[in-house]
Structures are given as C-alpha cells and as structure tokens.
Amino acid sequence: MKREFEADFTLKVPPSREASCRNTGYAFGGATRGLVECAGKGCLNQCDREFRQSTNCQMYVSSLISFSVKDSVVIFHGPVGCGAQAHLIDYSVKTFGARRGVRMSGARWFSTNLDEGDVIGGGEAKLRQTIIEADRRFRPTAIFVINSCAPAIIGDDLDEVINNVQSEVSAPVVPIHSPGFKARVFSSAYDVVYHGILQKFAFKPEPYLDYQPFFRSDPDYERKVRDYEYQKSRTVNLYNAWSIGPDDEAEIRRLLEALGLNVRIFVEFKEPDEWRWLGEAALNVCFCHVHDLYFVEFLKKTLGMPYILPNIPIGLSATRNFVKEIADFFGLGEEAERLIAKEEGELKAALEPLAAKIRGKRVLISGGYLRIGATGLFANELGLKVVGFRNFNYDMFGNKLFGELEEKIGNVSNVISTQSSELLNELKTLKPDFAISHPGIGIWLTKAGVPSITLFAQRFPFFGYRGAYALTRRIVRTLANPNYARNLAANVPLPYKEKWYDMNPYHFLVAKDAAVGAANAGG
Amino acid sequence: MTYIERPRFSCMLGGVLATVNSLPRTVPVVHGAQGCGRNLSSAYAQGGYYGGGYCNEHSVPSSNVDESDVIFGGGETLAKELANSFEIIDADLFVITTACMTDIIGDDVKSVLSRFPDRPPSIFIETGGFKGDCYFGYRRFMEELFLQYIPRAERGAGEGKPPRVNLLGLLPGYDPFFRGDLEEIDRLLGRLGVAATTFLTPGQTLAGIREAGTAGLNVIFNRAHGEELGRNLRESHGIDYWLADLPVGAKASGEFLREIARRLKLDPAAAERVARSETGRYYDYVERLSPLVVDFDFQNYAVVVANSTNALPYASYLDNELGWLPTHVYITDQLSEEQREALRTRFGELAFSERPELVFETDTQNIQRHLETSRPQFLSRTYYDRIEPLFILGSTLEYGFAESLSGFHLSVSHPVINRTAVARGYAGYNGGLNLLCDLSDAQVARRV
Numbered sequence: 001m002k003r004e005f006e007a008d009f010t011l012k013v014p015p016s017r018e019a020s021c022r023n024t025g026y027a028f029g030g031a032t033r034g035l036v037e038c039a040g041k042g043c044l045n046q047c048d049r050e051f052r053q054s055t056n057c058q059m060y061v062s063s064l065i066s067f068s069v070k071d072s073v074v075i076f077h078g079p080v081g082c083g084a085q086a087h088l089i090d091y092s093v094k095t096f097g098a099r100r101g102v103r104m105s106g107a108r109w110f111s112t113n114l115d116e117g118d119v120i121g122g123g124e125a126k127l128r129q130t131i132i133e134a135d136r137r138f139r140p141t142a143i144f145v146i147n148s149c150a151p152a153i154i155g156d157d158l159d160e161v162i163n164n165v166q167s168e169v170s171a172p173v174v175p176i177h178s179p180g181f182k183a184r185v186f187s188s189a190y191d192v193v194y195h196g197i198l199q200k201f202a203f204k205p206e207p208y209l210d211y212q213p214f215f216r217s218d219p220d221y222e223r224k225v226r227d228y229e230y231q232k233s234r235t236v237n238l239y240n241a242w243s244i245g246p247d248d249e250a251e252i253r254r255l256l257e258a259l260g261l262n263v264r265i266f267v268e269f270k271e272p273d274e275w276r277w278l279g280e281a282a283l284n285v286c287f288c289h290v291h292d293l294y295f296v297e298f299l300k301k302t303l304g305m306p307y308i309l310p311n312i313p314i315g316l317s318a319t320r321n322f323v324k325e326i327a328d329f330f331g332l333g334e335e336a337e338r339l340i341a342k343e344e345g346e347l348k349a350a351l352e353p354l355a356a357k358i359r360g361k362r363v364l365i366s367g368g369y370l371r372i373g374a375t376g377l378f379a380n381e382l383g384l385k386v387v388g389f390r391n392f393n394y395d396m397f398g399n400k401l402f403g404e405l406e407e408k409i410g411n412v413s414n415v416i417s418t419q420s421s422e423l424l425n426e427l428k429t430l431k432p433d434f435a436i437s438h439p440g441i442g443i444w445l446t447k448a449g450v451p452s453i454t455l456f457a458q459r460f461p462f463f464g465y466r467g468a469y470a471l472t473r474r475i476v477r478t479l480a481n482p483n484y485a486r487n488l489a490a491n492v493p494l495p496y497k498e499k500w501y502d503m504n505p506y507h508f509l510v511a512k513d514a515a516v517g518a519a520n521a522g523g
Numbered sequence: 524m525t526y527i528e529r530p531r532f533s534c535m536l537g538g539v540l541a542t543v544n545s546l547p548r549t550v551p552v553v554h555g556a557q558g559c560g561r562n563l564s565s566a567y568a569q570g571g572y573y574g575g576g577y578c579n580e581h582s583v584p585s586s587n588v589d590e591s592d593v594i595f596g597g598g599e600t601l602a603k604e605l606a607n608s609f610e611i612i613d614a615d616l617f618v619i620t621t622a623c624m625t626d627i628i629g630d631d632v633k634s635v636l637s638r639f640p641d642r643p644p645s646i647f648i649e650t651g652g653f654k655g656d657c658y659f660g661y662r663r664f665m666e667e668l669f670l671q672y673i674p675r676a677e678r679g680a681g682e683g684k685p686p687r688v689n690l691l692g693l694l695p696g697y698d699p700f701f702r703g704d705l706e707e708i709d710r711l712l713g714r715l716g717v718a719a720t721t722f723l724t725p726g727q728t729l730a731g732i733r734e735a736g737t738a739g740l741n742v743i744f745n746r747a748h749g750e751e752l753g754r755n756l757r758e759s760h761g762i763d764y765w766l767a768d769l770p771v772g773a774k775a776s777g778e779f780l781r782e783i784a785r786r787l788k789l790d791p792a793a794a795e796r797v798a799r800s801e802t803g804r805y806y807d808y809v810e811r812l813s814p815l816v817v818d819f820d821f822q823n824y825a826v827v828v829a830n831s832t833n834a835l836p837y838a839s840y841l842d843n844e845l846g847w848l849p850t851h852v853y854i855t856d857q858l859s860e861e862q863r864e865a866l867r868t869r870f871g872e873l874a875f876s877e878r879p880e881l882v883f884e885t886d887t888q889n890i891q892r893h894l895e896t897s898r899p900q901f902l903s904r905t906y907y908d909r910i911e912p913l914f915i916l917g918s919t920l921e922y923g924f925a926e927s928l929s930g931f932h933l934s935v936s937h938p939v940i941n942r943t944a945v946a947r948g949y950a951g952y953n954g955g956l957n958l959l960c961d962l963s964d965a966q967v968a969r970r971v
Contacts, residue, residue, distance in 0.1 A: 051607035054585035057558020079623060079652035080527065080857075081534025081559075084566035087919070087938035108528075113857075115524050119627060119653045130526040137528070137888060149556055150623040150653055153593060180556035181588055181624050420582040421611065440561070440581055443574070493613075495550060495578035500611040508607055 005397075007191075009198065009298050012159065014191045016058075016183035017395070018045040024395040026184045028416035029506025032389070032406040035414045039396045044416075051508035055418040056392075056440075057180035059148050060085070061189035064242035066144035066176065067093055067107045068268035073140040073171070074109040077127050077156070078148030083111055096458045099246035102269045108138055114150055123151045124161050131162070135169035141271040143173045144196070152179035172200045172272065185393045187290055187368070190241075194295040201272050203303060204279040235262040235281040236326060239292040242268070243371070247461030247470075248287070252313060255323050255464060258339055259332050267295075279303050283329055285322075287463070288312045289397065290370050311401045312370045313463045314471075315378020316344060347465045351382070354472045358479055359383035364430055364445075366390035366423070367438030367455040373401040375436055375455065378468060380409050382475075387430040388413035390423065392438065415506070420444040421496060425505035434478055449489030451482040524857060529887040531697075531830065531855045531918055531937050533566045534652030536622055538660025538694055540583070541567035543618045544576040545695040545723040546732070550584065550614035554601045554632060555622025557587035559652075567657075567696025570937045571944025584608040588624060597630050602638060609642055615729050616672065617645035618664075626651030646671045656857055658830075661694045662748040665722075666755050669735070675760045676737040686787045687718040687738040689762070691752060692745030693769075695723055698832055699939045703948020703957070704744075704769060711780060711951050714797045715789060736760050740786055744769045746869055747831040747862040768869070769836040772844035772955030773805045801952045808956050812963060821966060822846060824910045827879075828853040828890060828917030829936035831866055835873060837916055837935065837949070837958075842875050844955060845962075849879040850898070850910055853890050853917075855936070858883060891924045900928055914962065931965045 006021045007014065017024035025044030028035055038044045059082060066074045067089050076083030090107040097104030112130050114123045127145065134143050147158050162173045174196040178189055207213045214224045236256060240249060253263045266278055284299055284307040286292040296307040308329060313322035320340050327336030362385045365372040369391040376386045386409050391398075394416050402414070413430060417423065423441065427448055435445045435452040442452030453474055454460075460474065461467040532538075536555070540563050543551045553560045560583030568574035578584075586604040588597040608617065621632060626649060636647055648667045650660060681687060690708060693701040705721040712719045720735045721727060741756055741764040743749035753764030765786055770779035777798035784794035815821065825847050827838045834854045841847040854866060863883055870881050880897065884890050894900075900909055913930030915921045919940040925932035934941055935949070935958075949958045 050603040051611070052557070052585055052587040052604060053581055054553060054560025054564075054583040054587070055557050055581055056561055057556060060558055060562050075526075079534045080530050080532065080656060081537045081563055081566065081652040084530070084533035084537060085562055085569060087529070087569050087940060088565070091940060110526050110528050111530050112526050113524050113530065114653050115655075116653050119623075126526060133526065133528075148623075150627060153624055153627050180558040181593055182590055184557065184587065184589060186558075418581055420580075444581065493577065495582055495613055497611055497613040503611070 005293055005297055007294055007297055009195070009301070013177040014188075014195045014294070016188040017185040017191065017393070018183070018188075020191070022395040022397070024185045024187075024393050025416050026393045027509055028391075028394065029422070029504075029509050030414065031411045032402055032414040033411045035391075035394060035416070036399050036402050036406065039394055039399055042396070044394060046512040048510050048512060049419075049508045050510055051421070053419045053421060056186045058178045058183045058186045058189035058192060059146060059180045061186050062146050062176045062178040062193050063089070063144075065190070065193045065268060066146065066174075067109075068242060069142055069144070070097070070102060070269060070271040071105045071141045072108075073134045073138050073143050074107070075112060075127070075130050075134060075143060075145045076109065076148065077112045077123065077130075077145055077158070078114055078150050080111045080113045082148040083109060083146070092458065096246055097269055100249065100269050104269070105138075108140070110134055119150055119154055122154060123156050127156065127158075127161050128165050131165050131173055132169060135171050140171045141273070142200075143169070143171045144176055144193075145173060146176045147179055149179045149181050152177075152182070174200045187393060190291045191294040194292070194298070197267065198295065198298050201275055203275060203299065205276045210273075210276055231262060232280055233282045234260065234330065235264060236283045236285055236330075237278060237281040238263060238265045239284070239286045239296070240265055240268050241288055241291040243368070243456040244287050244463070245456070245458035245461065248463035248467060251461060251464035251466050252287070252322070255319075255339065255343070256326060259323075259327055259330070259335050261326070261330060261332075279305065281305065283307065283326070285310065285326055288368070288370050290368050293397065309397070312374045314371065314374040315468050316347070316381050318374040318377055319464050319468070320344070343465045347469060350469055351472055354476050355382045357476050360385060361433040361479060362387045362431060364388045364390070364432035364435045364450070365437070365455070366435065366441045368392055369394050369398040370401060371455055372436075373398060373405055376405055377401075377408065378471070379436075382472060384475075386412060387432050388426065389415070390441075391416045392418055421500065422505045424448055424494060424496060425501055425503070428501055434475070434482070446485045447488055447492050447494060449485050451478050451485040453478050527857075527885045528889070529920055530885055531920070532857070533563055533657045535655045535657065535660035535663070536620055536650040536652050537563040537566055538657025538697070539618070539620055539648060539650045539664045540564060540579070541657060541695040541697065542661050542664050542723070544579045546616070547727050547729055548577065548614055549616040549618060549729070550578040550608070550612050551618045551620055552605060552608050553583055553585040553620050553622060554597065554604070554625045554630065555585060555588060555620075556624055557585060559622045560585045569940060570696035570699035571939040571942060573696045573699065573944060578612065578614070584612060593624055593628055596628065597625055598635050601630065601632065602635050605635065605639060605642070609639065615644065617643060619645055619647045620650040622650065623652045626654070644672065657697055658694055658745070658748050658856060662752045665691060665752060666759070669756055670759055673733055673736045673760070681737045681739060684737070685716050685718050686789065687720070687734070688712065688740045688742050688783070688787070689720045689735045689738045690722070690742055690744070692743040692749050692832060693723070694832075697830065697937045699935070699937055699944045700948045700950075700954075703944070703946050704950035704954060705948070706946070707948050707951035707953050708770070711776065711797070711801070712783065715780065715783065715794060717783065717787060717789070736762075738762055740765060742767050742783075745832050746835075746865050747856065747858055750865065768839070769833060769950050771836045771840040771949050771958060773802045773952055774843055775836065775840065776951050776955065777802060805952045805956060809959065812959065815963065815967070819966075821963065823848075823912045823914040823931065825849040826851045826853070826894065826910070826913065826915045826917070828855060828915065828921050830854065830856045831858060831862070833936060835866065835870060838875075838879060839873050840955065840958065841916070845959065846876075847914070848877055849875065851880050851882060851894055853882045853884050853893075855885055855890070855918075857885050887920050890921075914965070933961055933965050
C-alpha cells in the first residue's frame with residue numbers, strides 16, 4: 001500500500017486529521033476489508049453518526065505530551081473545567097519518570113479560569129498574567145498553553161499573546177491550538193502539539209552550549225570527526241508517547257543495543273534542551289506512528305533525516321518487523337535475524353504452556369488502530385480467536401497492518417467507534433470471552449460481564465519479547481477468574497433499552513457519500 | 524477571578540454532571556463538544572475514585588458539536604441527538620445541558636426541546652462552563668430539579684406521615700465522602716423517625732425524589748451556596764431550610780440531632796436518648812484506641828485544606844472532639860465576598876481551644892506559601908516554635924507539602940488520588956470513628 005503524508009508546516013494551525021491529507025475517519029461499522037478499502041479511497045471521513053456519545057477531546061489529549069516534557073508547566077486557557085481531570089497525571093508522570101531514571105517535577109498546571117466577563121471581554125490579558133506567573137513561580141523548561149473551546153470562539157489570539165509576552169519570560173511558551181470542537185479525531189492533538197514544539201524549539205545541538213567542538217589544530221581532529229560521524233550513523237531516535245511505558249522503552253532499547261545501535265528516545269521525559277540532540281541521529285522511528293508522523297515528516301523536510309514507519313512492536317511478528325526494518329536500514333539485517341531467532345526461540349518455549357491454556361478464546365480489541373492491530377496479530381499468534389477490532393479512528397496509515405490482519409485472521413468485524421452503545425450492542429454477535437481495551441472502554445465490557453485487560457498501562461510491559469510474555473500472562477490470569485466481571489454484570493444495570501440490542505449496532509451511522517455506504521454494506 | 528494553579532473544582536457543567544450521574548436512572552444529554560461529558564466525568568472521579576455511574580464517560584449522550592455547528596448553529600445536531608437518546612437510552616429522567624461553545628453561539632435549546640412534545644421526563648439547564656464553578660452548578664441544578672421535576676406539595680400533604688427532610692449541599696466527587704456522609708445522617712434521622720431524601724445515595728428512587736416537595740425542612744450542608752439554594756427552594760416549594768454544618772463526631776452529631784428535633788418539633792427526649800446511645804457506642808470504640816493515642820502522644824497541630832463545605836466541620840472535630848490544635852484552615856473553593864463573610868461568621872461561632880487562622884485560597888502553591896511565610900517552619904536557630912507534630916488534612920495535592928514539613932497527611936478533600944472513598948463517610952458517629960481511624964492509620968502506617 002502506498003503511503004503518502006504531506007503537511008504544510010507554515011500554517012498557523014495544522015488541520016484536524018479528518019480534514020488533513022490523512023482523511024481520518026471517526027465513524028465506521030463494518031469489517032476489515034471495507035475499512036481498508038474505504039481508507040484507501042480517502043472517503044472514510046465522510047461517515048458520521050446521528051447518535052453520539054462523549055469521548056476524548058484533542059484539548060485534553062494535547063496535555064499528555066505537554067505534561068510529560070520534563071519540568072514543563074501546562075496552562076489550560078479556558079473556564080476552570082477544561083483540564084480539571086489533570087490531577088491524576090501527577091503521580092503517573094513522577095512514577096514513570098523515576099522508572100526511566102528521570103526525576104520529574106510532576107504535573108504543574110494552571111487554569112486561566114475564564115468567567116462570563118472574560119467570555120465577553122476576552123481572555124487575553126488573563127492568559128498573559130498566567131504565563132508570567134507560571135514562569136516566575138516555577139522557572140519551567142517550557143510553558144505549554146493549551147487552548148480550549150471558549151477562547152477559540154471568542155477569538156483570543158493565542159499566538160499574539162505568546163509572541164508579546166515571550167520577551168518577558170525565560171521559558172519558551174508553546175501555543176497548542178486544540179479547542180475540542182475543532183477535531184472529532186482527537187489524535188489530531190499530536191499534530192497540534194508537535195506543531196507548537198517545532199515552532200518553538202531547535203533540533204540541532206549548539207556548539208559551546210551542548211558540546212565542545214573538535215579543534216582543527218587537534219592532531220586527532222580527523223579521527224575524532226570520523227568517530228563521531230560513525231557513532232551518529234549508528235544512532236536511531238525513537239519516539240515515545242503517553243501510552244508507552246518504561247518497560248516498553250527498555251525492551252526495545254535492549255534489542256537495538258544488542259545490534260550495536262545507539263538508541264535515543266524522545267520527546268517525553270526529556271527537557272527541551274535535550275531535544276537539540278534529536279538532529280544527531282541517522283534515523284527516526286516512531287514506536288507508534290499514529291502519534292509522531294507529523295513530527296518526523298517535519299524533521300525529514302528540515303533536517304533531511306529519514307524515517308521509517310514500522311508497526312508498533314507488540315507480539316512476535318510486529319517486534320520482528322520493527323527490529324528488522326531498523327536493522328535493515330543500518331545494514332544489520334543478518335545480525336538482526338540471529339538476534340530475533342534467539343529471542344523468539346526462548347519466548348516461544350516460554351509461551352507454549354501459557355498459550356495452551358487460552359487457545360481458541362475469543363477476544364475483542366479496542367483502542368488506537370496501530371496498537372490494536374498489532375495486539376490482534378499477537379493474539380492470533382497465541383492461538384486466540386480475534387472476533388473484532390474497534391478503532392478509535394482510522395486512516396490509510398493502518399492499511400498495511402490491517403491488510404496483513406485480513407490475510408491472517410480473515411474479514412472480521414472492524415469498526416471505528418468510541419461509543420459504548422455500539423460496543424455493548426456488538427457483544428451479542430461477537431460473544432467475546434474477554435477483551436483488550438483502551439482505558440475508559442473496558443469498564444463497559446466489564447459491566448456487561450466480559451473481563452477486560454487494558455490495552456496499555458505504563459506499569460506493565462507490552463513491547464517486544466518481554467512485553468509479549470507479560471501480556472500473555474495477564475491474559476491467562478484474567479481468564480483464570482472472571483468473577484469480578486460476572487458479579488458486576490449480574491448486579492449493575494446498563495443504560496440501554498432492550499430494543500437497542502435488537503437494532504443494528506451501526507444503526508445511527510450515516511454515509512455522507514454513496515461510496516461509503518457501499519463499503520459499509522460490503523463489510 | 525484570577526488564574527489558579529491546580530484548582531480543586533471544575534466548571535458549572537462539571538458540577539451538574541457529577542450530580543446527574545449520581546441520581547437514580549437519570550441520564551444527561553450534553554449539547555457540547557465531545558470532550559465535555561468524558562473529561563468532566565473523569566474530573567469528579569478524582570474524588571476518591573468516584574468513577575463509573577449508570578451512564579457516564581463514553582456513554583454520555585452528547586451532540587459532539589463540531590466547527591460547522593459552531594458556525595451555523597448546533598440546533599439540528601441536538602435535535603437528532605435528543606430523538607435518538609430518547610429512543611435507545613433507558614432512563615426515567617433526562618437532563619439536557621449545554622456547554623461553553625453552545626452557550627456562546629446561543630443555540631436555542633428550548634425551541635429544539637419543544638419539538639419533542641411527547642418526550643420522556645426531562646429537565647433543561649444552561650450549563651456553560653464559564654458561568655460558574657461546579658458548586659454553583661450543583662445549586663442551579665437542584666433548583667431546576669425542584670422547579671421542573673418535583674411537584675410542590677399540596678397544603679397538608681405531609682400530615683399523618685412521618686416528618687421528612689431533604690439533605691442537600693454535598694456535591695458528588697467534590698465532596699469525596701458524600702455518600703457515606705449522607706447514609707449516616709439518613710441512619711441517624713431514621714432513629715428519630717424522620718424520613719430523609721438524600722437524592723444521591725444508593726437506593727434512592729425518582730419516585731422518592733419526587734416526594735421531596737413534601738419535606739418539612741431542607742437541611743443544607745453548605746454555607747457558601749446554601750443560603751441562596753434554601754431561599755430559592757423556599758420560594759418555589761415553600762420548604763423551610765436550615766444551614767447546617769456537616770456533623771462530624773459525637774459532639775457535633777448530638778447537637779445535630781437535638782437541633783433537628785427542635786426544628787421538626789419532635790420530642791427532645793427522644794433525640795437525647797438516641798444521642799446518648801450513639802455516644803456510648805462511639806466512646807466504647809474510642810476508649811479501645813486510647814492507649815495508643817495516650818502512650819504515643821497522638822495529639823497534633825493540624826492544618827485543614829478543604830472546600831467550604833467540609834473545612835470548618837473537620838477543623839471543629841479535630842479541636843472539640845479529638846483535642847488537637849488546628850493552626851490554619853484553608854478554604855479552597857472560589858467564593859464571593861458575601862460567601863466568605865458567611866463562612867467567617869460561622870467560623871467565629873465555632874469553639875476552638877486556640878483559634879486557627881482562616882484563609883481563603885484557591886491556588887495550590889499559594890496555600891503552601893502562606894503557611895510558610897505566616898509561620899516560618901525552617902529557621903536557622905535551635906529554638907523556635909514550629910508547627911510540630913503536624914497533621915495536614917487536605918487533598919492529595921498537600922501530600923508533598925506535609926512530607927516537606929515532616930508532618931502526617933490524610934487526603935480528605937478533592938482531589939483524593941491516593942485512596943478510595945467507596946462507602947466511607949466522616950459524618951455522624953460512624954463518620955467520626957472513621958475519621959479517627961484514618962487519622963490514626965496515617966500515624967501507624969509505617970510500623971512495618
């Protein structure tokens with residue numbers, strides 16, 4: 001499948017993903033083949049629904065990278081409710097920073113606390129005061145200003161305020177244009193955050209600030225330069241994200257370092273000063289390119305850094321491909337084959353007795369498309385029966401993975417939905433024994449009696465061989481005793497009428513375009 | 524109003540959703556962007572992990588307005604959302620709310636609603652987040668619930684029935700222990716033969732809630748918003764009100780029972796009997812803990828950081844019941860001068876062995892800064908009067924602060940991240956024991 005990505009980095013605000021070259025879809029009911037075809041045609045974003053339920057918004061998702069930048073401060077520009085759930089992030093940033101060997105200050109944030117008067121008179125003055133106070137109070141490494149719906153509608157000019165105040169504060173102030181109503185596809189947040197980052201920071205180290213240049217008069221000058229360039233040519237940058245835990249990073253680092261590569265991981269749990277080293281690598285690779293494609297494309301355009309887009313390294317074949325694609329780039333294909341053979345041999349022997357306990361069990365997987373696709377591949381490798389995928393959103397950059405999935409496990413139910421109504425309705429036909437679900441989704445399955453494992457949790461490993469083993473053990477553990485889900489289902493009502501379960505789960509989908517209708521029907 | 528570092532409350536819609544999602548078989552429909560329903564559900568859940576709920580987070584029906592709705596109006600989008608919500612959602616009461624963007628663009632929700640003459644029982648309330656905080660949202664919602672859903676009682680409707688009161692003023696999630704509190708107060712009232720509508724606890728029904736109009740008294744545990752709520756409900760439903768402190772511990776609970784008896788014209792001797800038997804049981808437990816308290820000198824100086832509902836009752840319990848010495852009471856919600864004055868007045872009426880300093884501060888670091896500057900804790904001399912031993916009753920945000928002062932800490936106010944609330948409450952006799960238990964736990968937790 002041909003993949004093309006284009007972006008105009010000079011725009012003030014990047015378009016939402018449904019409006020960008022991605023044509024990302026946020027509503028679809030069907031099966032894998034229809035989904036992949038529709039994404040290929042670029043018409044997936046023509047599908048919508050007439051009954052909707054609340055879900056994540058790009059405003060809040062934007063805060064995840066922002067909080068994970070070492071010693072940053074986040075300002076939620078809006079009424080006091082926007083960002084009100086940010087207290088929970090604090091321990092997470094600190095704990096999982098520590099597990100990476102990084103001492104994080106935790107989630108430090110402000111609300112500009114806009115009231116009715118501000119909505120009439122404008123919130124710019126308040127934002128300016130907040131930026132100055134944030135800088136004075138914390139001396140942060142960066143101040144991320146996250147815009148919300150109200151100021152976007154009343155026309156607060158974020159960039160103007162930031163440009164005017166920048167000379168009065170020491171921290172770079174980063175505009176994050178992320179009002180919730182501007183994007184149905186909430187992963188648009190990643191483009192918006194990276195857009196702010198790429199406007200405000202440099203990605204090349206500065207002589208005498210970051211390093212001592214070699215002197216031409218040094219008799220070893222040429223050798224030193226050659227050595228440095230050699231090391232650089234063996235250096236790969238990986239890009240993490242909120243959903244990626246310290247064990248995940250450690251596992252992939254372990255595998256790549258075993259091949260003799262230098263591994264650097266950006267942008268979370270680093271401070272912006274460290275980002276300047278980002279340019280000193282031979283290759284950019286995203287752990288999960290749903291997050292970072294916008295940014296690595298920018299680095300390619302501006303610094304000429306190449307990138308590759310392997311799928312997220314979950315399970316045997318995805319990890320193999322991930323390591324292999326990187327190794328091939330560095331001409332280390334054979335070494336990688338040997339490493340993988342050794343690792344796979346060891347893991348397969350360990351998995352065998354576990355897989356025997358769960359073979360044939362039916363699993364439903366929900367969340368971000370790359371992660372659920374890779375998890376589905378692994379579930380299939382384990383001998384589980386994958387009965388369906390529920391993507392938060394979807395676009396053509398998943399087609400390679402889902403094409404492979406269709407080949408391996410067939411044309412199973414494959415939808416784009418965050419709605420609990422559709423999920424619960426679907427259970428009657430899919431009949432999963434358990435589910436693997438993005439946080440926030442699993443509760444509805446559990447209430448329906450289907451035990452659910454989280455699709456990611458920073459405290460557990462998922463990536464690579466050790467992640468595969470850990471995930472398998474969790475599946476075995478979950479299936480060994482589903483009593484919690486059973487008890488909950490027996491005692492807790494669900495909010496839908498009986499008749500809803502007799503209707504098509506995708507009853508409320510509307511095709512804005514005949515092609516979409518056809519693809520839906522084909523599914 | 525100014526910016527706030529790490530505020531401990533959310534917006535008007537946040538308060539309404541927290542309340543609606545705690546009512547039986549009641550479902551909100553949010554006319555707003557897709558994140559409001561989900562994010563604000565996560566926000567109130569930070570009160571001791573009060574997540575879940577009949578129809579919240581990824582289930583909240585929400586029109587999920589987008590840019591074209593904002594430009595051209597979201598009325599049609601809402602109409603479809605309402606029609607389909609009414610069709611498939613199993614609820615006996617719908618609460619239709621707005622959000623910032625739909626309030627700013629001025630969508631006419633009432634006219635959209637009028638297109639559904641046969642709609643199931645529903646309440647409409649404008650809840651743009653910028654209009655106020657979650658406590659204001661609670662007050663406005665309860666007023667609308669009474670106005671739009673609870674019939675005003677016929678004259679003499681309560682005659683021959685047991686006396687009835689409504690328990691108001693506690694906001695789910697933002698008063699993390701509201702359920703345990705309400706259940707305990709309900710239990711105590713039951714011992715006096717008084718029926719209570721709690722609205723928000725397990726076992727409440729909408730049929731029962733519709734009888735709230737027959738109550739003889741609204742007991743409102745909220746001095747910041749209670750006056751207005753009480754006045755408005757007296758106007759709409761003719762129910763008297765009483766602004767009460769949440770009774771925490773034996774003394775406060777005894778006074779609460781006596782006052783209830785007085786206001787409902789019940790036999791004062793009966794209240795006395797209940798108070799005496801409850802207090803007897805209470806001190807049986809307290810006595811068992813006393814060797815620990817005495818031998819290890821568990822008397823502490825205390826700093827209370829909490830919202831206007833809980834701060835004074837907790838401080839009063841620490842002083843009058845446990846014999847501790849509160850030094851500072853920080854009230855963390857956003858209040859008008861009038862509301863502050865009401866709290867100052869009440870604070871002046873409460874007995875303290877040594878009167879603590881009462882401070883209104885919403886901003887997290889300013890709370891710490893205030894304490895450290897008003898009573899410096901780190902001086903370069905050998906002898907100075909530190910606040911030591913120190914116990915901070917606050918939110919999880921005060922954990923690090925307590926640690927830096929070598930003090931103990933218990934999360935009692937929003938956000939409560941490092942413990943769970945479940946059925947725990949601090950009101951009444953059982954609540955007083957719970958709080959004693961938790962304060963002691965914090966001091967023995969490291970005996971491992």
